[in-house]
Amino acid sequence: MNLSNMVKLRKKEGANPVIAEIKVYSPKHGDLLRGRDPLDILRIYERSGVAGISYITANEFKGNFDTLRQICNETDLPVLRKDFITSKGEIERTAEVGASAILLITRILGEKTAEFVDYALDHGLDTLVEVHSIEEARIANETNTTMIGINNRDIAILERDDGNVELTERLCRHVRGDVVRVSESGIRSIDDLKRALKCADAALIGTAFMMAENTEEFVRAFVEAGR
Numbered sequence: 001m002n003l004s005n006m007v008k009l010r011k012k013e014g015a016n017p018v019i020a021e022i023k024v025y026s027p028k029h030g031d032l033l034r035g036r037d038p039l040d041i042l043r044i045y046e047r048s049g050v051a052g053i054s055y056i057t058a059n060e061f062k063g064n065f066d067t068l069r070q071i072c073n074e075t076d077l078p079v080l081r082k083d084f085i086t087s088k089g090e091i092e093r094t095a096e097v098g099a100s101a102i103l104l105i106t107r108i109l110g111e112k113t114a115e116f117v118d119y120a121l122d123h124g125l126d127t128l129v130e131v132h133s134i135e136e137a138r139i140a141n142e143t144n145t146t147m148i149g150i151n152n153r154d155i156a157i158l159e160r161d162d163g164n165v166e167l168t169e170r171l172c173r174h175v176r177g178d179v180v181r182v183s184e185s186g187i188r189s190i191d192d193l194k195r196a197l198k199c200a201d202a203a204l205i206g207t208a209f210m211m212a213e214n215t216e217e218f219v220r221a222f223v224e225a226g227r
């Protein structure tokens, strides 16, 4: 099942649709893997009932394409590739490796976003079009994307800011309601999650999960928290 449909299914089942990120490194917090195997984290996320997996392949976050390939081979959950995509070749490569969805950033692609969305959809990928302002939401709304992500943190400064769900609350009403809306980044607590899911359909969380002492218990609490 693709990522957007899995989010809808989890919502229908009464679980909180959480996309859990296997995040190796954060420009703000440093090493997040702490010697662990990404595939062990994958198993924990699977057991915790998340809707999908996110993995960053960008160098700035110390990710790589081989690990994305391994994750796609090892799980039945939909996998989102996050990177600074600027070429259609990268869309083809993402589809070939078996990912379910690809991130497309309006700040980078501008008015070319719609064309990249159609190309990804033609290659069988779900598209998560990312916005951080009202103007970027306008660009995203005019595409055929299946999902729109509100990034609470500023990716232009490699998320070194303290962005939080407030941005989701402000921008959500500017985002079309007939797509899956995802609140991304800066979600640290169950209270943040509840605020995000008041307007968004899903939440994408990395750092808080990677820093948790007992990952499985922590993630499961997010998935099962009542609203």
Ligand SMILES: O=C(O)c1ccccc1NCC(=O)[C@H](O)[C@H](O)COP(=O)(O)O
Residues within 6 Å of the ligand: 021, 023, 056, 058, 061, 082, 083, 084, 103, 105, 130, 151, 153, 155, 159, 184, 185, 186, 187, 204, 205, 206, 207, 208
């Ligand atoms: O979101 C982007 O535009 C992006 C693009 C390429 C690499 C990384 C990118 N953002 C960082 C993230 O994806 C966050 O790690 C993710 O949203 C989780 O956030 P957090 O829970 O704050 O770690």
